[in-house]
Amino acid sequence: MHDFHTHFIPNEVMDWIKDNKEKVNASWIKKNPNKEEFLSINDKWAFELKEEFIDAELYLADKERVGVTHAIVSPIPQLFLYDFPSEITSELATVYNQSLAKWCQSNSKQLSGLATVSLNNPDLAARDLRDAMDAGLRGAIIGPGLNGKLLSDPSFTPFWEEANTQKAIIFIHPLLCEDPRLNQRMMPNLIGVPWETTISATDLLLSGMLDTYSDVRILLAHGGGFLPYQIGRMNKGYEMWPLVSNALQKEPTEYLKDFWYDTVLWNPNTLEYLAKSVGEERIVPGSDFPFDLCAWPPASNFAKGANSLLGIK
Template sequence: MSGEPSAPVVDVHAHVLLTEVEDEVSGAPGLRAQLELDLLRQGAESSAVSGRMVAERMHRLTDLDARRRDMDAAGVHAQLLSPSPSQYHYWAEPGPAWTVALAANRGVAATVAADPARFHGLGLVPLQHPELAAAALDDALDRGLAGVEISSHAPRPDGGTVELSDPRLEPFWQRAARRGAVIFLHPFGCTLGARLDRFNLANTVGQPVENAVALSHLIFSGVLDRHPELRVLAAHGGGYLPTYLGRSDHAWQVRPDARECAHPPSSYLRGLWFDSLVHTPEALRALVAAVGSDRVLLGSDHPFDMGVTDPVDRLAAAELSAADQHAISTGNAELLGLAPRVGRDRNKQ
């Protein structure tokens, strides 16, 4: 890291792996079928590489001392912890799905409680069962978590799909808006399927596609019109959407079937939040130009290989103004209630 930050730095995109969740699903009906589907979509070679990568980084996903060492090396004071997206387990039927969500909420809350000065947390909801989502969100918030992490869609056990525009999710969005919950949109899996089964395309291309699709569902369906107080934070800089919204605006102007939202799609960027994980200085400058520096927060995807170990240095490399850098690294997290709970004394555990 190239120097000490002038204010506490918050990383809003960092993952934990929860053994209590894996214990709940071990041997459960449906898990094997989901793993086989994941293998089909990712391909054997990419799946093998990912498996070795996770094994090598397991201690950084589960051990707080290892995590704090990584944070200190990167110049990060606080992290917003979210479960590894592999632990969504959207294949589960209602009973097991509820158990998974509560186990995740308990696990993240316990991790945060072990060092509340440096960690905030997000839980899970069973998105594939919309009727349970609001109650699971309440459970997460009542445990002191900042909100929940969701994927871009949820493939239901019965073969259907829950998109974020699904009317059955209205109670969930209403509850999230009323309680000020952070909803971290982080895709897992891509509906392009086996077309992305090599070269790690399921992640490299699939994740930005899924971000764009999910955000488009929220925008075009009017969810953000009905719930303007929603605090949706999109991983990976929102994927392909923020810097290519001119086409969406054009569709809104010329297509009657694209007019369920009250305003041009680009106008909704100012009501969303985005992490900074876009990998190049040019892409970060483009994201800031599209959404405003007050809507971008630092993100690393710690500790996975598609993340970065130097998010603060990468922010500096974009050569934004000092005010913009402060907003992204510190100020915007404070606006979302994610500021470090103590000063910058890193010896306090």
């Protein structure tokens, strides 16, 4: 069984953060005596440094224990560092990508990896992606946009062109939504996270980019956010408004089948609807391990999607 949605932080990355803690405003906080320390970068999105995030042997043992034979490992979104100068972002990306590539190479039957890139400098991001894939990684994990710019913004063209040339897997993973209305009851995570994916995926669909960069394999986290479940509304807008249909070659419903989706939905009925809407070959097992909200082990019955995303026939 594959797991396409897991996160890990290699020792080299933790060492870099400690060596550059002033530069990236890193802080370690003990919030609860029964939990590990929380790590915060630039006073944002603190997360518990569970042992499974940083202990390679424990990560591999847990994976084996639940029957995951091969995991696709991604950098943790809190360490994208998009809000720093791109020189800093690229420096950590290089360390992260090289260390992940080395780990995956040493455990090639059990692991594949995705890179992090300097999305705050798309030319650098293209280079980061190329170097990472030359080192053996399968693509990159990126956020849903940057500084109010969605991923269809022309400024990101160098990155998308490189991703298309490389036929890369691009895993779009949300960051916490900063809408002030959500600042209670864990709503930034509960609905803000899938909402960010919804905005990003809708933008990519309506922009026509899925036709322009048809060799990029775009994976959407958490079952695609809310997009698959409101596609009827988008289809109706396609029928009514040229602003919706102008850039498209087919109905929005058909473009749903051009993405891939993980199974991190925690609801079999929702997952069944998604499979009927996009086809099982577009869904891959995912867990979001080892975050608190993880589906561990992941749903195991989507081998077709795993093979199609990895290019296995």
